[in-house]
Amino acid sequence: MSTPAGTSANSTGTGTGSVQLRPKLSELAATISANAKIVEDYIEAQGLPYPSFASDGPSNFPIPQTPETEGIHEARQALLTASKHIYDLATGPNEYLRWLVWNYNDVSTLDVITAFDIPKIVPIDGDISYAEIGEKCKVPELKIRQVIRLAMVNRIFYEPRHGYVAHTAASRLLREDPLMWNWITYNTDDLFPASLKVVDALKKWPESGETSDTAFALANNSESLFQFLGARPERAKRFGQAMSAFSTGQGYAVEHLVKNYDWGKLPKNATVVDVGGATGFVCVELAKAYPEFKFVVEDKVKAQLELGESTLDPALKPQFSYVEHDFFTEQPVKGADAYLIRWCMHNWSDKYAAIMIKSLVPALKNGSKVIINELALPEPGVLNPWEERRVRTLDMVMMMCLNALEREEGDWKRLFAEADPRFRFEGAKQPPGCLMNIVEATFVDE
Incomplete structure (x- = not known):
C-alpha cells in the first residue's frame, strides 16, 4: 500500500537540505491527516484494539509487523515523523531548547515512582488519594502529588477526580510487566x-x-x-x-535475521558458529528453519551455555554443541561455514572489535562468512525522528558506559580491512521493519 504524496521526504522532514528545515505547517498537517486515516481504517477493518492510554488499552501498538502490513507501518512512520516535526516547528527554537534541558525531570519522576513502588500502590481498578499514597510511601502528600502530577504529563497515571490517582496503560505496564x-x-x-x-x-x-x-x-x-x-x-x-x-522491542526481533539473510547460499549441512551467543537463542530459531545445519554456541559465561543446553528442545539437540570461549582469543572451531556475531561488537571500542575479528582469522577457510547482526548507522536525517532518536541514544549510551559505539557501514568496512586484507566486505543490509543491519564479509584465501 502506498502512502500519499504528502509522506515524501520533502514534507515529513526526512532526508537532508533546506526543505527539512522549512516545511509548511499545512503540508505537515495534511500528511498527518492522510496517514492517520490509513492507520485508523486498517485498525477498524481488522477489528484490532484501538490505540489508547486508558488502563485497558493495548500495551503495544496493535498492528503487527508482517510483510502484509508493511504499507500500514510506512504510513504509521510517516505519521510519527510529521507529528514530531509539526510539534517542534510550532514550538519554535527558543522554547524548544528551553524545555528540552528539563527532560531530566522525566527520568527523576520515573525514579521516584519505581523506588517507592507506586504502581503497586495504585489499585488496578478504581483510584486512590494522594494522601493514601503518601502514607504508604512515608512521604508527605504534597511531595507525592508534585511527582505524580508531572508523571501524568507523560501519561503515567491520571487523575479521574480531584486528589485521586488511577492507572493509565503506561503505569499499568510498570505494575504488570x-x-x-x-x-x-x-x-x-x-x-x-x-x-x-x-x-x-x-x-x-x-x-x-x-x-x-x-x-x-x-x-x-x-x-x-x-x-x-x-x-x-x-x-x-x-x-x-x-x-x-x-x-525484543520493535525492530530488534531475531526473525529479521532468520528471514532476511540468505542462509540458503551456505552448504546444505553448514556449520554455523554463534560467537558470544549466550544461551544460543538465535541459533534455536535458525535451527527450526534449517534442520540440516549444525550449530556451535560459544560464550565466555559458562552459566549461559548451561542454561541454553538445559532448556534446548530435545528435537534440536543433535544439531547443537556448546563451547566455552572468550572471543578475544583464537577461535577454536576451525573451518566453519559461517561465524555469527550478534549484539557483541557494539560493546567494544575499535581496538577490541578489531581483536575480535582477528581472533577468527586462524579458523577461517576460503569462503567462510562472518555475519554481524548489529546497527550500521545511516547518515543524519535518513531515518524518521522516532527511530533516529533511539539509535543515536544507544550510540551515546555505548560511549558513556563502555567507550564503545554503534558503527556506520564505512566503519565496518574499515574494521575488516584492517583485520585482514583477505576479507571481502559484502556490505550492510537493513531488513524492512528492522533497526539492525546484517553486516557480511567473506574470507577469500585462494
Whole structure:
C-alpha cells in the first residue's frame, strides 16, 4: 500500500537540505491527516484494539509487523515523523531548547515512582488519594502529588477526580510487566548517574577505548560496567532482563535475521558458529528453519551455555554443541561455514572489535562468512525522528558506559580491512521493519 504524496521526504522532514528545515505547517498537517486515516481504517477493518492510554488499552501498538502490513507501518512512520516535526516547528527554537534541558525531570519522576513502588500502590481498578499514597510511601502528600502530577504529563497515571490517582496503560505496564520494570530501573539506577559524568570522562580520557575510562566508571568508584555487574549478581540479573526488554522491542526481533539473510547460499549441512551467543537463542530459531545445519554456541559465561543446553528442545539437540570461549582469543572451531556475531561488537571500542575479528582469522577457510547482526548507522536525517532518536541514544549510551559505539557501514568496512586484507566486505543490509543491519564479509584465501 502506498502512502500519499504528502509522506515524501520533502514534507515529513526526512532526508537532508533546506526543505527539512522549512516545511509548511499545512503540508505537515495534511500528511498527518492522510496517514492517520490509513492507520485508523486498517485498525477498524481488522477489528484490532484501538490505540489508547486508558488502563485497558493495548500495551503495544496493535498492528503487527508482517510483510502484509508493511504499507500500514510506512504510513504509521510517516505519521510519527510529521507529528514530531509539526510539534517542534510550532514550538519554535527558543522554547524548544528551553524545555528540552528539563527532560531530566522525566527520568527523576520515573525514579521516584519505581523506588517507592507506586504502581503497586495504585489499585488496578478504581483510584486512590494522594494522601493514601503518601502514607504508604512515608512521604508527605504534597511531595507525592508534585511527582505524580508531572508523571501524568507523560501519561503515567491520571487523575479521574480531584486528589485521586488511577492507572493509565503506561503505569499499568510498570505494575504488570517485569521486563519493563527492569528496563526502567536499570536506566534510573545505573545509567542516569553515569549520564552526569560524560563531560568529566571526555576531559579526562578523550582518546581512550578502555571500558575502565568511562563516565560509568566515574559514577561507580572506578568500576567498569562489567566489573560493576560482576560484583553484584542482582544488578547483573536485572541488566539481563533489561536487555531482553530492549532486544525484543520493535525492530530488534531475531526473525529479521532468520528471514532476511540468505542462509540458503551456505552448504546444505553448514556449520554455523554463534560467537558470544549466550544461551544460543538465535541459533534455536535458525535451527527450526534449517534442520540440516549444525550449530556451535560459544560464550565466555559458562552459566549461559548451561542454561541454553538445559532448556534446548530435545528435537534440536543433535544439531547443537556448546563451547566455552572468550572471543578475544583464537577461535577454536576451525573451518566453519559461517561465524555469527550478534549484539557483541557494539560493546567494544575499535581496538577490541578489531581483536575480535582477528581472533577468527586462524579458523577461517576460503569462503567462510562472518555475519554481524548489529546497527550500521545511516547518515543524519535518513531515518524518521522516532527511530533516529533511539539509535543515536544507544550510540551515546555505548560511549558513556563502555567507550564503545554503534558503527556506520564505512566503519565496518574499515574494521575488516584492517583485520585482514583477505576479507571481502559484502556490505550492510537493513531488513524492512528492522533497526539492525546484517553486516557480511567473506574470507577469500585462494
